[in-house]
Amino acid sequence: MQDLLTRFLFPMCPHLSLSPPPPATLWLLLPVCLSVGPPPLSEMKEKNPWHSPVAIIITVIGVIVIVALVIVAVLQNRPLAQKYKYGIVLDAGSSHTALYIYEWPAEKDNNTGRVEQKHSCKVIGPGISSYASAPQKAGESLKACMKEAEQWVPVKRHPETPLYLGATAGMRLLNIENSAASDKVFEAVGEALQKSPFSYQGARILSGQEEGAFGWVTVNYLDDRLSQGLETTGALDLGGASTQISFVSDQYDGSESPSNAVNFRLYGNDYELYTHSFLCYGKDQAQRLKLAHQTQSGPNAVEDPCQHPGYNTTKKYSVLYDSPCVSNRKPQGAPATFLHTGTGNVKQCQDVVKNIFNFTDCKYSQCSFNGVYQPSLQGPFGAFSAYYFVTSFLNLTDTSVPLEDVRKKLERYCATSWSQIVQEHPGVKEKYLAEYCFSGTYILTLLTEGYNFTSESYSNINFIKKIKGSDAGWTLGYMLNLTNMIPAEAPDSPPLPHAGYVSIVSICAVVIFILLLFSLRPLWARHCKKQQIV
Numbered sequence: 001m002q003d004l005l006t007r008f009l010f011p012m013c014p015h016l017s018l019s020p021p022p023p024a025t026l027w028l029l030l031p032v033c034l035s036v037g038p039p040p041l042s043e044m045k046e047k048n049p050w051h052s053p054v055a056i057i058i059t060v061i062g063v064i065v066i067v068a069l070v071i072v073a074v075l076q077n078r079p080l081a082q083k084y085k086y087g088i089v090l091d092a093g094s095s096h097t098a099l100y101i102y103e104w105p106a107e108k109d110n111n112t113g114r115v116e117q118k119h120s121c122k123v124i125g126p127g128i129s130s131y132a133s134a135p136q137k138a139g140e141s142l143k144a145c146m147k148e149a150e151q152w153v154p155v156k157r158h159p160e161t162p163l164y165l166g167a168t169a170g171m172r173l174l175n176i177e178n179s180a181a182s183d184k185v186f187e188a189v190g191e192a193l194q195k196s197p198f199s200y201q202g203a204r205i206l207s208g209q210e211e212g213a214f215g216w217v218t219v220n221y222l223d224d225r226l227s228q229g230l231e232t233t234g235a236l237d238l239g240g241a242s243t244q245i246s247f248v249s250d251q252y253d254g255s256e257s258p259s260n261a262v263n264f265r266l267y268g269n270d271y272e273l274y275t276h277s278f279l280c281y282g283k284d285q286a287q288r289l290k291l292a293h294q295t296q297s298g299p300n301a302v303e304d305p306c307q308h309p310g311y312n313t314t315k316k317y318s319v320l321y322d323s324p325c326v327s328n329r330k331p332q333g334a335p336a337t338f339l340h341t342g343t344g345n346v347k348q349c350q351d352v353v354k355n356i357f358n359f360t361d362c363k364y365s366q367c368s369f370n371g372v373y374q375p376s377l378q379g380p381f382g383a384f385s386a387y388y389f390v391t392s393f394l395n396l397t398d399t400s401v402p403l404e405d406v407r408k409k410l411e412r413y414c415a416t417s418w419s420q421i422v423q424e425h426p427g428v429k430e431k432y433l434a435e436y437c438f439s440g441t442y443i444l445t446l447l448t449e450g451y452n453f454t455s456e457s458y459s460n461i462n463f464i465k466k467i468k469g470s471d472a473g474w475t476l477g478y479m480l481n482l483t484n485m486i487p488a489e490a491p492d493s494p495p496l497p498h499a500g501y502v503s504i505v506s507i508c509a510v511v512i513f514i515l516l517l518f519s520l521r522p523l524w525a526r527h528c529k530k531q532q533i534v
């Protein structure tokens with residue numbers, strides 16, 4: 001090649017030198033040769049070589065090349081039409097089933113905080129555990145939400161979209177009571193879900209520990225605390241049939257009560273999580289526990305301080321005791337029904353509610369209740385599900401309000417007559433309305449006497465429904481875990497983002513080009529001089 005240059009190209013530039021320069025410098029001289037062109041000898045000293053037509057052409061070509069480089073860099077980094085992946089989780093709770101569709105950019109499976117809730121659908125009817133005597137209906141009940149999901153997820157993504165069903169405390173209780181019935185419900189649900197166009201990954205009961213731990217993952221993932229290695233938020237979940245508390249405490253290393261420990265390695269950080277799930281201490285089952293206690297003394301009528309004055313309803317014993325949480329407490333010779341009336345007295349309600357907890361037995365250094373170990377509370381807490389539904393209705397989500405004032409507010413609410421409550425809240429389900437006084441009292445008792453939140457630490461609680469548009473709950477954490485979307489180690493990131501890299505390379509190319517031209521000027525001048533001398 002150098003030979004070719006010496007023979008053909010160099011003679012085209014006789015103005016540079018009569019004797020060819022060494023081959024290595026030929027390449028460097030070539031642009032100068034072409035750009036400068038052979039100036040007439042007479043003008044050799046005066047005329048600016050950069051003004052020659054060839055120089056202008058070369059400059060234009062250079063500019064075009066630089067512009068092309070910049071355009072390529074810009075096009076390379078323009079926001080592409082984003083492609084998404086999807087995952088679907090059905091939360092089969094004790095009170096109802098909800099479907100959640102999650103979405104994330106297709107190329108960023110392993111990135112942080114990118115999975116978002118795209119849509120949710122509330123299944124009409126009760127939780128799947130209520131279909132024990134007609135399991136087929138459990139499957140049918142999911143159809144409407146599954147159809148909705150088909151519309152929300154693009155058709156071409158259907159076959160690759162994982163679909164999970166996780167059942168919580170309602171099915172835990174049914175499984176304890178009648179495992180054959182629980183299997184049948186799962187069979188029916190599985191059949192219905194297999195017919196969907198999604199990639200069905202199975203239905204199973206989550207343990208209370210999983211429910212607590214995945215709720216904690218969800219809250220901290222959505223808050224970007226895991227990816228950034230920040231102090232984590234504890235999670236408080238109040239369902240219909242169970243309740244979970246999960247948090248990281250410096251005091252807890254799993255040696256005391258190891259059954260409460262869950263270990264995670266996420267984004268390169270190790271977490272020793274304390275978690276406990278109290279079966280039967282969800283809002284609905286806690287109400288049963290309380291009524292079961294109240295009906296012990298007088299089975300025909302219950303005067304309830306947790307109901308509003310003027311509340312008056314006949315209830316069936318068969319319904320009240322239809323749960324393994326209370327079935328062994330049914331009073332001997334109980335009538336078919338009992339009269340449930342209200343007196344609306346918060347202090348007495350608190351005393352009744354306390355009866356469902358055992359605060360005395362504890363074989364550990366410290367306990368929450370029912371002999372369950374709990375380390376000292378630490379850090380902020382997110383409280384969701386029924387914690388939020390109830391406190392939001394009662395206007396008690398502001399935890400900067402002193403606990404004493406919260407109690408006074410609740411006292412006034414409970415003392416309000418039932419007729420007034422119904423009149424003031426025409427759009428609210430009567431079932432919920434009848435329970436807010438009890439639920440508010442239960443939540444305060446559970447938090448302060450059960451979990452040991454004090455007047456100060458109470459203000460560390462955040463009552464939340466959603467974080468950045470996604471519902472707080474176990475479902476997102478469950479899906480992230482099953483799809484391996486949270487890496488154990490922090491992902492290696494390139495030192496520069498792609499755009500930065502392309503820009504720097506372009507700038508360097510331009511600078512090198514300019515420096516090259518300038519560095520060759522003396523060489524070019526020397527050759528021109530040589531020509532003059534000759």
Ligand SMILES: O=P(O)(O)OP(=O)(O)OP(=O)(O)OC[C@H]1O[C@@H](n2cnc3c(O)ncnc32)[C@H](O)[C@@H]1O
Binds near residue numbers: 093239243432
């Ligand atoms: O986790 P498990 O125990 O299985 O229960 P779940 O999944 O059914 O529990 P949810 O979080 O869906 O609901 C918790 C409770 O809140 C109740 N609930 C739902 N919406 C409510 C509202 O607007 N006001 C009051 N209570 C509500 C519901 O009936 C349950 O008793």
